[in-house]
Amino acid sequence: MILSSFRGLVAGLSRLGNGVAIGANVVGTLVVLGLVAIVNFDVVARGMFNAPFLGAVEVVQFSMVLIVFLQLPDVVRVNRLMRSDGFLVLIGGRHPRVASVMRRVIDAVSSVFMVLIAIAIWPEFTEMWETKDYFGVPGVFTAPWWPIKLVIFLSASLCTVIFLLKVLALTEKPDNVSVPEHKDTQ
Amino acid sequence: MTPLEIGTTSVAAIVILIYMGVYIPIALGVVSFVSIWLMRDNFDLAMNLLKIALSDSVMEYTFATVPLFTFMGLIVSKAGLGSDVYEVMSSGFRRVKGGIGMATVGANAVFAAVTGSSIASASVFAKVSVPQMLHYDYNPRFAVGVVAGSSVLGMIIPPSAMLIIYSFVAEQSVGDMFLAGVVPGLMLAAAYVGAIWLMGRFFPDFVGGRPASEYERLPWSEIASKTLPTLGRLFISRRLI
Numbered sequence: 001m002i003l004s005s006f007r008g009l010v011a012g013l014s015r016l017g018n019g020v021a022i023g024a025n026v027v028g029t030l031v032v033l034g035l036v037a038i039v040n041f042d043v044v045a046r047g048m049f050n051a052p053f054l055g056a057v058e059v060v061q062f063s064m065v066l067i068v069f070l071q072l073p074d075v076v077r078v079n080r081l082m083r084s085d086g087f088l089v090l091i092g093g094r095h096p097r098v099a100s101v102m103r104r105v106i107d108a109v110s111s112v113f114m115v116l117i118a119i120a121i122w123p124e125f126t127e128m129w130e131t132k133d134y135f136g137v138p139g140v141f142t143a144p145w146w147p148i149k150l151v152i153f154l155s156a157s158l159c160t161v162i163f164l165l166k167v168l169a170l171t172e173k174p175d176n177v178s179v180p181e182h183k184d185t186q
Numbered sequence: 187m188t189p190l191e192i193g194t195t196s197v198a199a200i201v202i203l204i205y206m207g208v209y210i211p212i213a214l215g216v217v218s219f220v221s222i223w224l225m226r227d228n229f230d231l232a233m234n235l236l237k238i239a240l241s242d243s244v245m246e247y248t249f250a251t252v253p254l255f256t257f258m259g260l261i262v263s264k265a266g267l268g269s270d271v272y273e274v275m276s277s278g279f280r281r282v283k284g285g286i287g288m289a290t291v292g293a294n295a296v297f298a299a300v301t302g303s304s305i306a307s308a309s310v311f312a313k314v315s316v317p318q319m320l321h322y323d324y325n326p327r328f329a330v331g332v333v334a335g336s337s338v339l340g341m342i343i344p345p346s347a348m349l350i351i352y353s354f355v356a357e358q359s360v361g362d363m364f365l366a367g368v369v370p371g372l373m374l375a376a377a378y379v380g381a382i383w384l385m386g387r388f389f390p391d392f393v394g395g396r397p398a399s400e401y402e403r404l405p406w407s408e409i410a411s412k413t414l415p416t417l418g419r420l421f422i423s424r425r426l427i
Binding site: 039065068083084085110113116120148149152 | 204205206208209212244249257
């Protein structure tokens, strides 16, 4: 009874976490498109009209952070975070339980690391939120720091949750963990 | 432990953790974090460095090329440029023993000049040319080895995301790095083709495969329609660089 309600809780949480991760990934991909547009606009404006887009560097830096940290949770979700899984696959062929325990330990370590990131970045965010600090050249183009810190914090927290859910969900079906979510169609 | 010992141990630990299957960014981060903690005996310092490494190193302007190159590689591979070049190449090399392997290398070299990452070329050619080679009874180890080896060309022949990161680390001009990648890349491609020819000559059993009599020669119009988009893309990017 307790076990089944626990499972229901984990399943519900996974659905919620996965949904948020997919949404963040969509936003991150749109930011990549925005980056393409900004760089092209800057190149054309600079080369043909001699009127460079003054905030290009700051906007690009800003979007880099958004791209990396908005897409990270979904990468974690579909098990595409870069790893060399040769050893795990070899072990999994002979001792599936050992491999599954190892995967769980690795995911647990990863979630601890993500918690550390979230803890490290949170005071930065509160400080930037209060001081309204910015980067860039005053009078030309400035961007506030706090959204960057906030995105890193939220992304690290979401990654923690997803890693933890992987640790918990693995006990039920240990075999589907390395299957990529979407196969390439070619 | 002295800092030197901690340093060497952490290098060993990174290698071991990565081979055990720990996610690569996590392995690097955890080992650095723990070794700084041990070295300075100061948890807060390790946290501060983690914070700096996260928020500041991502904001390097040069790194903006990496998502753009990945994006371009994805579009180019979905558009089928890789398989088009491969078809043209394999119709050209059809008479040689192991020719389909040489075609893979050649198509990889051309594809490398369009995309910037080895992962893109490896994933394209693993899907395009490995099934073809298996279809002609080549040894699976030969087929996969050719694709894995020649996808390295994607990293050397410009444009290349790796060279951009390297030029940022070594503080060299990106354009100079790209120029410096051309000749070694072509030499490497030639060396792969030569090695495949030698293997086909001296170890035909390992290469496997049967003579391809049923290849059709592609008509010139089709060759043009399959190569011109790639060449156009090449020309445009050269002009921009």
